[in-house]
Amino acid sequence: MLRPLCLSVTSLAALAAALIAGFFYAYHCSVMPGLDAADPMAAIAAMQAINATVRNMTFAFSFFGTLGFxxxxxxxxxxxxxxxxxxxxxxxxxxxxxxxxxxxxxxxxVPLNEALAAATPTAQSAAAIWQDYAQPWITWNTLRMIASLMALFCFAAALWLEAGAAKSSH
Known part of the structure; x- marks a missing residue:
């Protein structure tokens, strides 16, 4: 009786983990390298705009859903x-x-994002503000990406085991 529930919520956890791992991966391989290549004033303004708009239902499903499911x-x-x-x-x-x-x-x-949101860069301070923000943010994002990918692997492996158990019980 609990097997359908287990399969359903584990599938949702795997889906949410795949989405959030892809989100963190996109930052890892394109967003942050692209912003690093831009003028620091532009990079700061872009990241401030991204951080101000990322809190939405689509993001919430993957970010909170992975943990909740x-x-x-x-x-x-x-x-x-x-x-x-x-x-x-x-x-x-x-x-x-x-x-x-x-x-x-x-x-x-989040604290790095909040500090960047409060920053008012000038032409003289922008490079230092961006460097102080981007370097630790990238490091922590890499950890988030790896952890999300590992979680996805665990959820997928559990589903694979459950599918095999369901076949053998028929």
Whole structure:
């Protein structure tokens, strides 16, 4: 009876993880290198605009959904078969995302974004402001990307195990 619920919420966790991993990946390989190549005043203005608009429902589904669906899937799996390898994979994916992406975002990327939002760069200060922002932001974003990809792998592996278990039970 719990198997359909486990499959559903784990699938949603995997979908949300894939979306947020892709989001962080896009920043890693295009957005931040592109902004680094731009004039610091333009980079700061662009990142301020991005940060002001990123908080929307589409982003919320992937950012909060990965953690929320992962937690729901973890609970459902624990109720069904807590020692099952798929349950451990779901729990691991949720923990990886929760600590390596969600908590990192709240503890490091958000404060950096808020500091950048409050900055009023001048032609003389823009390069230093951008450097002080971009370097740590990129480091933390790389961690978020890796953690999100690892969470996606865990959720996908759990779904693969669940699909195999469902086939063998028929």
């Amino acid at each position: 992962g937690l729901l899937a973890s609970i459902a799996m624990a109720l069904r078969q807590p020692r099952d390898p798929a349950a451990w994979l779901v729990w691991s994916g949720t923990a990886l995302y929760g600590c390596g992406a969600f908590a990192v975002t709240m503890a490091f990327n």
